[in-house]
Amino acid sequence: MSNQPVKRGYSAATLDYVGARYLGVAEEKCSYTSQEVRIPMRDGINLVADFYNPILPNDQEPAGLLMVQCCYGRGSGISFFNARIFAARGYRVLFVSTRGTYGSEGDFNPAVNEQNDSQDIVKWMRQQPWYPGTFATLGCSYLGYSQWALLRDPPEDCIAAVIPVALHDQAWHAWGTGSFRLDRATWSDLMSRIGDESGNFLTRLANLPGLSFLRSTELDEAAAGLPLEASLKNYFNDKAPWLFDYMDHPNVDDPYWAKRRQQIALEKVNIPILLISGWYDTFTTQTMHQYKHLSDRGVNVSLIVGPWTHPQGSGLRSMPEIMDFLAEHVAKTGKYGRSKARIFITGAEDWSSLPDWPPQVPSRTLYLQTNTGIGSEQPAQDAAPSSFVFDPRNPTPSIGGNQMATGGRVDDSAYGERSDVLAFTSEPLSQDLEVIGVPSVQLSHSSDPPFADLFLRLSEVNSKGVSHNITDMYQGLDPNRDMSQPLKLNLQACAHRFRAGTRIRLVVSGGSFPMYARNLGTAEDRVSSDRTVPQKHTVSLAKGVSQLILPVSHDGASVV
Template structure:
């Protein structure tokens, strides 16, 4: 094993690292280790004069040669906790090239998240092919941003890339920022963490002192302030220059976003792909889109969706899946009874609280319609033609709060009962479920909706009220409505995918609001880019019920559809 770009001799795995590796393997029920490993720091030169810092992990001892080579590229550094995945793979016989993306942790150039990964990844692969240790083919792996870098590479997939394990990550950066018509505010908190990540100890101390004295962190004040764009500039100064640019480009088709959109990868990728996400992962919608598109093209695509947040899905919970996948498609050591996936989708069904193997997602379903009534009930009966409407007022000065759901942090399945006591939204609750209702796929809602001003958003949540009367979230939808829409036409929205069983004695709940803050930048009720405005106007929303004009449609398991088996 040699390379002209080697800067240091190999570093043997320490006893402390070995202990941590084995503890992680035990805790997450991973296959046993196959080898020890060494780490060799490298520098990868790029044609534009920038060099990327990398570490090459190499199995050592028990194996005559590595089972395969895995490329991992990310922006969060190469130490723990982000090295855990790499170390787990190296201890199970895989060589791993772990690269820090441009502008991070020893890699040269300026950091501009999402924009250079496509070109840089191709150059990393060209360099890798020239090394004496290169085995002639490789796989990719990684979670979150380390998944985005894989899609950037697969925009023009190398022929020698034979498999990809893509965990909880997007392929379209623009849609994540502005796909709903409102700016995702977690891009601000994420950017704040990104620019301070290489001085983590000082950042933690600063944040703790600030919160203790002022009751809120600086970044919380940025999110609450108006105009948001000005508060961002004041907070970051010359740091995070990408953020003002992203906030000033609300059109996802703006040329600014072109380098960050990798839909083409879904149409070009041919090697086997493992996709993993969680029902409360903000990237779950794109993960499921990736799976459907790859399956439509006949690609070998396996899907795992757990009851996880982003952090849980991106952590070591997915490692048993990843190792089996790589053993089958890269090392080709899996015996017939140890193949990664007998069927294509492994889905956790909430409510039933069980894993199910499915041949595809979504499975066959039929429609179950529930109508919204003026008394805030939710039933299978249509309201009369003279049914009175329901209304609520959304005030951007006191925005409806985000509670749980698909946040980058602080998300997940939570008690959202507090929504029922708020007056700035509508809550519709069904009667006790008498026979189990199994929802598999995307719920949809048709709203006979109007507002007294054209600049409004809608946030929809499907929840379950359990037998103790406590409400918990299942899935959401958010959309900024077109101010030039036809007010007489119903609003049709699709919620995020879910797999949930409403058991006997529970109740179905639907929540309708005019915002979800601070997850999404609040609609100020005025024209123009909401991130640069400061004037606010409250909006009155009205929902018509007459003759069943507003309804919720649940995709329920079809009789004789995809057979499933609990595991």
């Protein structure tokens, strides 16, 4: 080890106390010391970490050891959520800066070195006199990805993991829809500014995920330029080279992505895991996949999904549950005591405890109708189709949802007023209708030219005519598809109660920008071309071929 342990000061103790009260966790058990250490990697570079050690009476042992890998620094704010709040409750914490960030040597290359580095950290921990023989992992977002990278080859002495709002598959997130996800540029902008803990606080704050509304509009302007790749390169200059590697590898099965995909961890891990997500998180779909895969294997996995965005779901709203989980599986002093799946039902604005997710419920089929209606009756054989034109030069905007920076449940009424959107809307419901699970859409759809994308959104329209988003999906379409066959598309999972008097809305558009790189309407690469062709989308309605299928747990509603 290097340096000497430093006792917690008054200002840190005050922040710890106020922060813990805000998060609703139990009182502290102790103070702690922190000590900077250096951890050697197999290739000769050293990672820098802070080791937090609780100050306990002589007859008490620490509650356990937590290992956290973080690429966002080790300053006071982020260390509170990832280390100090736990150290003050008796846990030892090793808080490590990712390779190439905040004092750790080497170059930062996202998602490439975490597998080997995490194993080397574990090897080093085992050699320390304070190592208790077992450890757990912790951390949200990219910190959660680092956990999946470790669990690709699970150490026998890793006994539990807390993984909020995290992806395990970088390729799936970047290109899984067939279009490039542009929050990779927002995140890369943050990571291109990595360095020491000095510098203007607001500058760093403005680039934290979820708070990028504080930054300048230069990146947004660059993302709007064509060709997209050239415009972003002009903005980044020589920074964030990985972003352009991502853009140049649109095939998720390309060998380039192999090290960046940790699906194998879901096949091999067999320890208690707590997964946390939000209905408006950037990685909700991946968290749901993680839960389903682990649950089907019989792994001891628990799931919490709240009405949260990415920052809210990171643990800010679920720290008491995290503490209870650690008390059972690490400290061995308590019980988690909650259902396997704890789900927030929007609309009802209440939590539901479920034995599993998604629940087995019946489905309700509604039909898209002429004059952009939705109802229980099938349209006639001669029902006229509906159509719209998507213009890549004036793309349909992203409004709320699962965006990194400006996501959430928002007023998306603007979609109903745009000419490049079809907003199929029901009559007011006569009774409550609770949708819980994975809604799907069968769509008889064609486009001219065949190069096109689809954005679908389920929303609720209240009695005042104001629409709010519930869930959505995006899909780049195969230009060689058989347009005579209906598309079958799953939206992201949701849990929402439509109250009596509200209306169901299905939004259909050809894009969602800047959440996804727009389809240019040509056979040319969407990130390297600047040639655009407007795309006419046509949705056939005859005899109910286009449908909205809802999984419902409470169905007393009449939809005409």
